[in-house]
Amino acid sequence: MSLLRNVARGLRSLFRKEHVNRELNEELGAYLEMAAAEKMKDGLSRKDALRAVRLEQGSVEVTKEVVRPARWESFVENCWQDLRFAARILRKNPGLTFAAVLTAALGIAANVTVFSVVDALFLRSVPAKNPERLVRILAPENNGGGVFSVPEFRYLREHSKTVDELTAHYSTAPLYVSANDETGEVQGAVVSSSYFSMLGLRPYLGRFFTPDEDSVADRNAVAVLGYGFWQRIYNGDSAVIGRTFLINGQAFTVVGIMPADFHGVEIGGMPNEIWIPAMMIHVGYRYCDGFQPSCTILSIMGRLKSGISAAEAQAEIATLMQQLRASNSAFDERYGASVTPAVGMSGNREYNLMLARLLSAIAGILLLIVCANLGGLLVARGTGRGREIAMRLALGAGRGRIVHQLLTESLVLAFAGGAVGFLLSTWTSRLLVNFYSVDDEGYKHLFDVRPDATVLLFSLAVTAAAGVLFGLLPALQASRTDLNDALKGGGSPVGANRKSSRTALATVQVAFSLALLVGAGLLARSAAFIQSGSNMDLHHVLGLRLPVSLIHYPPDKARTFKQEVVRRLRELPGVESVSLAKGQGLLWNPWLSGRATLPGKMYAKLEEQPRVSVKPIAPNYFATLRIPFVSGRDFNDSDNPGSPPVTIVNETFARQIAANRLPLGQTVLIDDKPYQIVGLVKDAQMRSVIEGPLPVAYVPFWQDETLLEARMCIRLAGDPAAALPMVRKAIASIDPAVPVTETMPLMDQVRGAYTDARVASTVLSCAALLALILSAMGLYGVVSYEVGRRTKEIGVRTALGARPHDVVQLFLRQGFRVVLSGVLFGGGLAFATTRLLGAWLFGVGSADPLSFGAATAVLLCTTVTATYLPARQAMRVDPIVALRYE
Amino acid sequence: MPEKPSDLVQGTLDMLILKTLALEPTHGYGISVRIEQMSKGVFRLNAGSLFLAIQRLERDGLIEGEWKPTENNRRARYYVLTQKGRKRLDNETREWGRQVAAIARILEAS
Numbered sequence: 001m002s003l004l005r006n007v008a009r010g011l012r013s014l015f016r017k018e019h020v021n022r023e024l025n026e027e028l029g030a031y032l033e034m035a036a037a038e039k040m041k042d043g044l045s046r047k048d049a050l051r052a053v054r055l056e057q058g059s060v061e062v063t064k065e066v067v068r069p070a071r072w073e074s075f076v077e078n079c080w081q082d083l084r085f086a087a088r089i090l091r092k093n094p095g096l097t098f099a100a101v102l103t104a105a106l107g108i109a110a111n112v113t114v115f116s117v118v119d120a121l122f123l124r125s126v127p128a129k130n131p132e133r134l135v136r137i138l139a140p141e142n143n144g145g146g147v148f149s150v151p152e153f154r155y156l157r158e159h160s161k162t163v164d165e166l167t168a169h170y171s172t173a174p175l176y177v178s179a180n181d182e183t184g185e186v187q188g189a190v191v192s193s194s195y196f197s198m199l200g201l202r203p204y205l206g207r208f209f210t211p212d213e214d215s216v217a218d219r220n221a222v223a224v225l226g227y228g229f230w231q232r233i234y235n236g237d238s239a240v241i242g243r244t245f246l247i248n249g250q251a252f253t254v255v256g257i258m259p260a261d262f263h264g265v266e267i268g269g270m271p272n273e274i275w276i277p278a279m280m281i282h283v284g285y286r287y288c289d290g291f292q293p294s295c296t297i298l299s300i301m302g303r304l305k306s307g308i309s310a311a312e313a314q315a316e317i318a319t320l321m322q323q324l325r326a327s328n329s330a331f332d333e334r335y336g337a338s339v340t341p342a343v344g345m346s347g348n349r350e351y352n353l354m355l356a357r358l359l360s361a362i363a364g365i366l367l368l369i370v371c372a373n374l375g376g377l378l379v380a381r382g383t384g385r386g387r388e389i390a391m392r393l394a395l396g397a398g399r400g401r402i403v404h405q406l407l408t409e410s411l412v413l414a415f416a417g418g419a420v421g422f423l424l425s426t427w428t429s430r431l432l433v434n435f436y437s438v439d440d441e442g443y444k445h446l447f448d449v450r451p452d453a454t455v456l457l458f459s460l461a462v463t464a465a466a467g468v469l470f471g472l473l474p475a476l477q478a479s480r481t482d483l484n485d486a487l488k489g490g491g492s493p494v495g496a497n498r499k500s501s502r503t504a505l506a507t508v509q510v511a512f513s514l515a516l517l518v519g520a521g522l523l524a525r526s527a528a529f530i531q532s533g534s535n536m537d538l539h540h541v542l543g544l545r546l547p548v549s550l551i552h553y554p555p556d557k558a559r560t561f562k563q564e565v566v567r568r569l570r571e572l573p574g575v576e577s578v579s580l581a582k583g584q585g586l587l588w589n590p591w592l593s594g595r596a597t598l599p600g601k602m603y604a605k606l607e608e609q610p611r612v613s614v615k616p617i618a619p620n621y622f623a624t625l626r627i628p629f630v631s632g633r634d635f636n637d638s639d640n641p642g643s644p645p646v647t648i649v650n651e652t653f654a655r656q657i658a659a660n661r662l663p664l665g666q667t668v669l670i671d672d673k674p675y676q677i678v679g680l681v682k683d684a685q686m687r688s689v690i691e692g693p694l695p696v697a698y699v700p701f702w703q704d705e706t707l708l709e710a711r712m713c714i715r716l717a718g719d720p721a722a723a724l725p726m727v728r729k730a731i732a733s734i735d736p737a738v739p740v741t742e743t744m745p746l747m748d749q750v751r752g753a754y755t756d757a758r759v760a761s762t763v764l765s766c767a768a769l770l771a772l773i774l775s776a777m778g779l780y781g782v783v784s785y786e787v788g789r790r791t792k793e794i795g796v797r798t799a800l801g802a803r804p805h806d807v808v809q810l811f812l813r814q815g816f817r818v819v820l821s822g823v824l825f826g827g828g829l830a831f832a833t834t835r836l837l838g839a840w841l842f843g844v845g846s847a848d849p850l851s852f853g854a855a856t857a858v859l860l861c862t863t864v865t866a867t868y869l870p871a872r873q874a875m876r877v878d879p880i881v882a883l884r885y886e
Numbered sequence: 887m888p889e890k891p892s893d894l895v896q897g898t899l900d901m902l903i904l905k906t907l908a909l910e911p912t913h914g915y916g917i918s919v920r921i922e923q924m925s926k927g928v929f930r931l932n933a934g935s936l937f938l939a940i941q942r943l944e945r946d947g948l949i950e951g952e953w954k955p956t957e958n959n960r961r962a963r964y965y966v967l968t969q970k971g972r973k974r975l976d977n978e979t980r981e982w983g984r985q986v987a988a989i990a991r992i993l994e995a996s
Contacts, residue, residue: 006945006946009944009945023963024937026961027913027914027937027962027963028933028937030913030914030915030956030960030961030962030963031913031914031915031918031933031962032933033960034913034915034916034956034960034962035915037958038919057932057933057934058932058933058934062934063933063934063937066934066935066937066938067934067937067938067941
């Protein structure tokens with residue numbers, strides 16, 4: 001109550017200041033009058049009585065000054081006064097204000113941008129109505145990804161007493177859809193019916209599927225469509241409810257439309273556009289039978305019952321999984337489970353955290369440089385305002401009051417910069433997250449970087465911290481102004497410590513800039529190394545996938561179709577060569593899928609045989625990817641199912657399996673089947689360039705009649721992306737029903753695979769460039785300020801016969817001192833910190849002389865120029881003008 | 887005045903004001919006169935600290951002010967003890983008594 005009253009009174013006196021002051025006046029007046037009246041009773045005249053009272057009580061004004069500041073609102077009043085004064089001061093000097101606000105904005109924008117991405121990756125809750133108690137339940141990692149099978153999910157749903165609304169979802173189902181005369185691949189989700197209630201979703205139109213529709217395998221072919229899909233394919237026609245369309249060749253009935261802003265539960269996942277019941281998993285997943293205990297593909301979520309902790313739920317789930325295994329050995333052995341809040345991305349957290357830490361460190365250093373820069377600017381301005389501040393001190397303002405005033409000014413600058421920076425970051429964070437929005441298979445991922453409350457709060461905190469950081473030193477220094485010196489009007493009321501703090505701030509900037517530049521150089525070299533690959537060239541190569549099994553092609557039809565595709569594509573203008581390879585993406589981590597050994601070599605156990613990667617490819621694969629032959633021949637049309645099995649191996653294979661003897665013509669057993677080695681190629685490395693070469697045995701694709709699916713690679717004379725429509729048309733002319741998916745220039749695939757390296761290198765390069773500009777500006781400021789301050793001295797020196805270049809040297813020396821100490825500090829700093837980059841550096845050491853040398857050279861050129869330009873002004877000082885000015 | 891007025895013991899001013907107002911609602915000058923009289927001139931209040939304390943007590947809701955005409959037809963703010971103020975006064979009086987007794991015991995120890 002009393003607090004409320006206090007606030008109410010405070011507000012009243014804030015807004016009715018006149019009135020409240022009048023009341024205080026009147027009350028004090030009455031007090032004095034009464035005291036005087038008392039004295040008059042003793043026979044004093046009224047005039048003498050008033051005088052006596054005033055002598056006793058001190059002046060009314062002083063009393064008022066004692067009473068007034070004790071109220072909290074007078075602090076607010078002071079702030080308001082300072083604020084208005086700060087605005088006035090800053091308006092008076094628009095150039096400086098603009099530069100300062102812009103500098104602050106860039107530093108703050110960098111931090112907010114990085115934080116927005118961190119927020120989007122790690123801090124956002126799953127898009128649910130009440131996400132607080134939602135959890136992800138992860139199976140132990142022993143069978144990848146933390147996923148469960150349908151029977152496991154059913155068992156947990158029936159038995160768990162700690163988690164409500166247990167929901168299974170498989171949210172990365174590429175579905176081949178034919179709807180309303182359009183066909184294409186759409187990202188779908190296979191979900192249990194509790195999905196919708198767990199998330200608290202309401203259908204935009206129609207309904208969601210019911211528990212009954214999700215109870216019998218393969219029975220209810222119903223689907224909920226995404227709002228975007230509905231708009232795109234059906235033009236938002238509400239009559240679509242009840243209509244059917246095809247998913248992977250099977251008819252589904254539309255029952256409802258999702259709300260517009262819902263794209264699935266995976267943060268940073270591929271946005272879902274179609275939802276089908278978990279019981280229809282056969283349509284959504286083809287690589288194992290979704291109802292088998294060992295076919296683990298489902299992610300599980302749920303809502304913790306009230307009063308239950310994640311740890312309790314985790315213990316229960318682990319026990320249940322053990323019971324299940326004990327009752328039926330068809331289930332995989334599981335050790336424990338983990339239950340975590342449904343916040344942030346579900347996979348790859350550790351990995352991305354490492355990147356997030358690096359980016360935050362970069363942004364933090366940039367902010368330090370910005371603060372040093374602004375600090376220097378404000379110290380200089382504090383010097384210029386020495387007389388004003390001295391006057392205020394002389395008139396009785398306290399030190400604290402001066403610091404308060406100057407800090408208010410820097411906070412005004414910071415918040416103006418923060419506002420601009422925040423706006424800027426909404427754009428830059430979208431740029432940054434773009435790096436993540438396409439993966440190495442060409443699939444789009446959705447990250448929400450629209451600023452939320454967390455980001456806003458972070459921006460405010462960073463802004464306030466920056467304002468205090470760059471404002472405090474200048475404010476403290478200005479408040480220490482020596483009254484005598486300043487008011488004597490020497491014209492240059494500058495203490496030595498003030499000059500040295502500017503020099504120190506400039507040095508800090510140069511040092512940190514060098515550290516950032518070195519880091520940027522190292523990462524750029526590393527990223528270039530990773531993406532260069534070795535013994536292959538993916539520029540001008542287009543990749544695509546023809547998943548014929550989606551439309552149930554039999555093997556022989558698939559074979560003729562693909563042979564026809566190769567033939568047609570080869571005839572297209574601009575196409576240099578065409579080939580295809582089986583299965584995994586061209587650049588995916590090579591999978592050691594087979595065993596290989598020389599005949600006659602005995603192993604006690606199969607597992608002891610060396611593992612190799614076996615890769616079925618069509619002829620011209622090496623020509624298309626420009627992998628050089630060492631010797632032997634390529635596969636050709638006569639390597640068909642009837643002919644003896646042949647293989648082409650790489651050098652690592654030859655070294656490891658064939659004991660380095662030239663293996664041409666030799667027979668090798670791959671998975672116990674004899675192959676004759678007909679060719680030897682160089683170790684082509686793209687994906688694994690950072691891990692070292694693996695042994696690879698290439699086998700002819702056409703020799704294996706069971707192979708259905710393949711990824712095409714097409715080498716073109718020009719831009720591969722531009723040729724895509726032509727390629728699509730050619731394939732459609734053979735069979736328009738075949739889906740053409742995962743189309744992308746292979747260099748884009750490389751870029752997608754090394755996103756983190758590119759993000760780190762790009763961000764660091766931008767930060768380093770910015771830092772370079774800022775430190776050049778800082779140095780320019782220091783030197784040009786010195787020149788201005790010492791005009792009189794220059795005049796005297798010149799008058800006494802100093803030559804212009806002597807004078808210039810005077811200032812150059814000062815600038816160089818800053819640069820040199822900055823480079824020394826920065827070099828040491830870089831040497832100490834680049835080790836921390838270790839995990840990001842491939843093909844380049846953390847003490848790489850080239851990066852250090854180049855960074856130092858760039859820094860020296862820039863800073864020397866920034867010193868020289870203002871120093872030259874000293875040459876133009878006219879001694880007569882300079883001396884008369886005084 | 888026989889002796890030089892002495893300073894108030896730290897923190898007792900609020901209690902004295904509350905006590906004065908408990909006897910009879912009065913204005914600022916009235917409070918200062920009463921305290922001086924009752925203390926027989928030992929305590930003399932300065933207007934600055936008096937009004938600072940009044941302001942504080944009023945904000946805390948221990949006293950309430952109201953403009954009223956005085957005997958000689960001026961306007962002055964008269965202060966009344968609130969319920970809460972009375973309670974506070976009781977507490978402080980009791981606490982003060984305890985402390986004084988304790989201090990006395992220490993000083994009288996031999």
